[in-house]
Amino acid sequence: MASTAKQEPPAQENPLSEGLERLPVHPTTLTIFGAVGDLSKRKLLPAIYNLAHEGALPERFNLIGSSRGVMSDDEFRELARESIRSFSRRRADEQVLSALLEHVRYVAGSFDDPEVYEQIAACNREFDEQAGIVFNRAYYLATAPAFFSVVVGRLGEHGLDHNEGSEVRVVIEKPIGTNLREAEGLNRSVLDVLDEEQVYRIDHYLGKETVQNMLAFRFANGLFEPVWNRNYIDYVQITSSEDIGIGTRAGYYDGSGALRDLVQNHMLQLLTLLCMEPPVAFSADEVRDEKVKVLRAIHPPTLEEVMFMAVRAQYGPGVSAGEAAKGYLEEEDVPPDSTTETYAALRLEVDNWRWAGVPIYLRTGKRLARKVTEIAVTLKPVPHLAFRQEGSVGVQPNQIVLTMQPNEGVSISIGAKIPGTRMRIRPVNMQFLYGTAFMSESPEAYERLIMDVMRGDATLFTRDDEVEAQWTIVDPILEAWSNASGPIPQYSAGSGGPEEADALIEGEHRWRAI
Amino acid sequence: MQTGGSVWAGQDTTPSEIETALRDLLKERHARSEAYVPARVLNLVVVTDREWRGEIQNRLEQVGRYHASRTILCCVEPGREVIDAWATMEGDHAGRPSDICVLHEQVVLDVGPRHLDHLETIVDPLVVTDIPTLIWSPHGHPEAVDAMLDMAQVVLIDSINEPEPAAAVRWASELAGRAYVVDLAWLRSTPWRERVASTFDPEQWRRELGTISSVTVKHRPDSRVAGLLFLGWLARRLGWKPGSMVGQGDALHGIAAARRQDVTLRLEPEQAMSAPGLAGIAIETASGMRISLDRGSGGLSARRQTRGGRESSWTVLGASRGEAGILGEGIRQALLRDPTYGPALLAAEQMVR
Numbered sequence: 001m002a003s004t005a006k007q008e009p010p011a012q013e014n015p016l017s018e019g020l021e022r023l024p025v026h027p028t029t030l031t032i033f034g035a036v037g038d039l040s041k042r043k044l045l046p047a048i049y050n051l052a053h054e055g056a057l058p059e060r061f062n063l064i065g066s067s068r069g070v071m072s073d074d075e076f077r078e079l080a081r082e083s084i085r086s087f088s089r090r091r092a093d094e095q096v097l098s099a100l101l102e103h104v105r106y107v108a109g110s111f112d113d114p115e116v117y118e119q120i121a122a123c124n125r126e127f128d129e130q131a132g133i134v135f136n137r138a139y140y141l142a143t144a145p146a147f148f149s150v151v152v153g154r155l156g157e158h159g160l161d162h163n164e165g166s167e168v169r170v171v172i173e174k175p176i177g178t179n180l181r182e183a184e185g186l187n188r189s190v191l192d193v194l195d196e197e198q199v200y201r202i203d204h205y206l207g208k209e210t211v212q213n214m215l216a217f218r219f220a221n222g223l224f225e226p227v228w229n230r231n232y233i234d235y236v237q238i239t240s241s242e243d244i245g246i247g248t249r250a251g252y253y254d255g256s257g258a259l260r261d262l263v264q265n266h267m268l269q270l271l272t273l274l275c276m277e278p279p280v281a282f283s284a285d286e287v288r289d290e291k292v293k294v295l296r297a298i299h300p301p302t303l304e305e306v307m308f309m310a311v312r313a314q315y316g317p318g319v320s321a322g323e324a325a326k327g328y329l330e331e332e333d334v335p336p337d338s339t340t341e342t343y344a345a346l347r348l349e350v351d352n353w354r355w356a357g358v359p360i361y362l363r364t365g366k367r368l369a370r371k372v373t374e375i376a377v378t379l380k381p382v383p384h385l386a387f388r389q390e391g392s393v394g395v396q397p398n399q400i401v402l403t404m405q406p407n408e409g410v411s412i413s414i415g416a417k418i419p420g421t422r423m424r425i426r427p428v429n430m431q432f433l434y435g436t437a438f439m440s441e442s443p444e445a446y447e448r449l450i451m452d453v454m455r456g457d458a459t460l461f462t463r464d465d466e467v468e469a470q471w472t473i474v475d476p477i478l479e480a481w482s483n484a485s486g487p488i489p490q491y492s493a494g495s496g497g498p499e500e501a502d503a504l505i506e507g508e509h510r511w512r513a514i
Numbered sequence: 515m516q517t518g519g520s521v522w523a524g525q526d527t528t529p530s531e532i533e534t535a536l537r538d539l540l541k542e543r544h545a546r547s548e549a550y551v552p553a554r555v556l557n558l559v560v561v562t563d564r565e566w567r568g569e570i571q572n573r574l575e576q577v578g579r580y581h582a583s584r585t586i587l588c589c590v591e592p593g594r595e596v597i598d599a600w601a602t603m604e605g606d607h608a609g610r611p612s613d614i615c616v617l618h619e620q621v622v623l624d625v626g627p628r629h630l631d632h633l634e635t636i637v638d639p640l641v642v643t644d645i646p647t648l649i650w651s652p653h654g655h656p657e658a659v660d661a662m663l664d665m666a667q668v669v670l671i672d673s674i675n676e677p678e679p680a681a682a683v684r685w686a687s688e689l690a691g692r693a694y695v696v697d698l699a700w701l702r703s704t705p706w707r708e709r710v711a712s713t714f715d716p717e718q719w720r721r722e723l724g725t726i727s728s729v730t731v732k733h734r735p736d737s738r739v740a741g742l743l744f745l746g747w748l749a750r751r752l753g754w755k756p757g758s759m760v761g762q763g764d765a766l767h768g769i770a771a772a773r774r775q776d777v778t779l780r781l782e783p784e785q786a787m788s789a790p791g792l793a794g795i796a797i798e799t800a801s802g803m804r805i806s807l808d809r810g811s812g813g814l815s816a817r818r819q820t821r822g823g824r825e826s827s828w829t830v831l832g833a834s835r836g837e838a839g840i841l842g843e844g845i846r847q848a849l850l851r852d853p854t855y856g857p858a859l860l861a862a863e864q865m866v867r
Contacts, residue, residue, distance in 0.1 A: 099812025
C-alpha cells in the first residue's frame, strides 16, 4: 500500500469532510500499558467507551491492554466492561459496549519483558491483516513514571516506534520527572527513540473545556485585548484550592507536595495561557512556541530569593464544613515528621514587553475553605475620582475573574451607583456562566485528549522544552525548601491558608477570599 | 434533582401580562436564592394543534440536556377567540450548595386559528431578546411559520412529514431562502455521511471517490426525502450533475453525470425498517470496489469488497440516538451552521423535478 502511494500523486483533500462536526480519523489500534490500573479503569476505558457511544472513534478501532497481571482476553474484556459500567459519565449501551469489546486484546507481562512487545507487535499485525489496512498505532503509558523510559526503550528495541504506512504516537502521563534533571533525562531517553512529533505528554487540565475557553476569551473578543497588558493590569491571582485533604493518597502526595502536584504543571499552564501572545495560527507548534516564550520570560529565583517569593505551609487540625478535620500529619500513612507542603504560594513576574512589573500570584492548597479554580485579573484604579466615597465601600478597581470551577464562567466587577439621592458607588458583578449559555455537556478531558492523539493534534499536549522550562522555574524553590531547617508553617484546616502568604503580596494588593 | 416549578396562569390574557408574569417568576426565584439563574441560549417557539399538546410536551421533555431556554408552545384550538396562558419556570439543581441552578421557562399559549396570521405580534414580546429564536411547527400551520419568519433566525422542519418528496424539498428550499433551516431528515443521515466520509478518508480509498459508479440508498418507506438529501449531498460534494429520478416499482432510479463516468443512483424503500431515516447504503466503484453500511447492533455494519475481491466486515461503533435524540440534535443545531445542507437540498430538488 505504501509503495502504491509513492507512485501516484497525492490524493486531494477529502471533499466529503466539509461541514461535518466529526472529521474522519485514521483507523487506530490503541495500546494501554497499565491497563488494569486506576487511571485506565476510571478514566481511559470510560473515555474510550464514551467516544464509541457518540460515534467519534475512528471507523475502525482496536484496543490492546497490557499489564503485569495474568488474564485472558475475555477476562480483560470483563474487567473493562465493569470499569465502563462503573465509571462512564453516561449509562453504557450494552450493544455498543459489546461491539467495542470485540476488538479488545490483552497482553500480560512486566513492562521490561521483551515477550510483551513481541505479542503486542503480533496483535498489531493481526489487526492489520484482518482489516486489510494499516492501522495507526498509539501507545498510552498509564504506568508509574519509573516505567516511562523502560516502555519507550522497549518499543524502540522491538521496532514498534515506527510503522511503514501509518503513524505511531506515544502518550505519556504526568509527572514528567520530579525535578529538572529528571525531566531532561526522561525527555532525552524518550527522544532517543521517538521524534518529538510522536510524543504526547498529557496534562489533563488542558483537556478541560474551560481551560481551552481561555483562548477563546482572550483571542476571540476585541473587548479585552486592548487592556491585557502592564498599562492597565495591576496584578493577577491564580488560585487552585481544594476543601478536601489528601484522603488515601499519602503514598503519592507526601513524596510530591503541592508545588510538584499542581504548580509545576496545571498552574503554570494557566499562567501561560493567560499571558501568551496571540499565536499566528492555532496549530500545535505555534501555540506551544508562545507558551514557552512566557515561561522563559519568568526569571527563575536564586536560592536566596526564594524566601521572598514563595511560601509553603501544611494544614493542621481545624474545622471543615462544620466538622473537625485532621491535620496533615494525622492523616493515614503520612510520616509524623513530614515537611511536605500542602499549600504553596508564589509571586512571579513575566519579564517581557507586555507583562513587565505585573506581579502574578499563584496559590494552591489542600483543606482550604472552599474548592475553587480561578484567575483574577485586577485592573489599575482609575487615575482620578470625582465622587466622594463616604457612606459607601468606595470605588474598587475592576476585576475580571475567569472561573474554572465550580461554576465555570467569567465575571467582571464594575463600579455602579447605589440607588438613592446621593452619589455612592459600590462594585457590582456582570457575570457570564457557561452553564446558562450552552446546552452541550462538556466531554471529559480524557475523551478530548484521546481523540486529539488519534487525530495527531498535539496543541493541548506539553512539549519537551515546555516541561523543562516549567521545571527551571520550580527547581530552585524545591531546592531552597529542601535545604530549609525549622518547622514548616501551619494553617488550620478549613481556613483561607497561612498568614505567611500575606507577606508575598505587594502594597495595596490583597488575596481574594477563598 | 429537579426543583419545584413556579407556575402562573392567565385567562383571556395578553403578551404583556405574560411577559410581566415571567419577570415576576424570576424575581420570586431570585428572592429565594441567588443560585437561580435563567438559561439564555435559545428561544423555541412550537406551533401545534391543541390535541397534540401532550405529545409535543413529552417529546420536548425527552430531549435531555438540549432544552431550549424559553419554550413557547402555541396550541391551536378551533373556534378559540381569546388567549389563555400558563408560564412555568423549572430548573435542575446539581445538589451542592455552591452550584448554580439553571432555570428553563415554558409558556403554553392556547390560541385560535384567527391568531395565526399575526402570531408574531403575540410571540415576539415573549421571546428573550438577543438570543436566537427557533420555530417548529410539526403539524402544518404554514401561515403561522410565515408570520414569524421575520422574528426568527432558524426554522426546524422534518421533511419526511411531507408525503410527497418533491413538495418537501420545494418547501424546505423556499424556507431556506428566508431563514436558516434545520431539517431532522438531514440530521438522521449525519452518521451515514460521517461514515462514508471516513470510509473514503484514507488516501488509497480517497482516490476511488472519482470512480464511484453506483449508489443505492435504502430507507424507511416514508423517509425517501432523507435518501434524496443523502444523494444530493454526495452529488454536490463530488461535483456530479444529477438528473431527474424516475420510478421503478417502489424504488426511484436516476443517473448523475460525474467527471469520468455516469453514476447510477437508486432509492429503495425498506419495508421492515421501524425507525424513520436511512436503512443502508451501498457504493460501488468502476474499479470493482464495493462498500456497504447497514444498521446493526452497536452501530453500523460495514462491509468492503476490494477490487481484488477481498472482503472484510466490521462494526462502526455508535449508539442509536432515537427520535428524542434527533429532536435534541435539531435544537442544538439551531446554534450552528452547516454549509452542506443547502447545496444538498438544491441537488435533491434537481433529482425530483
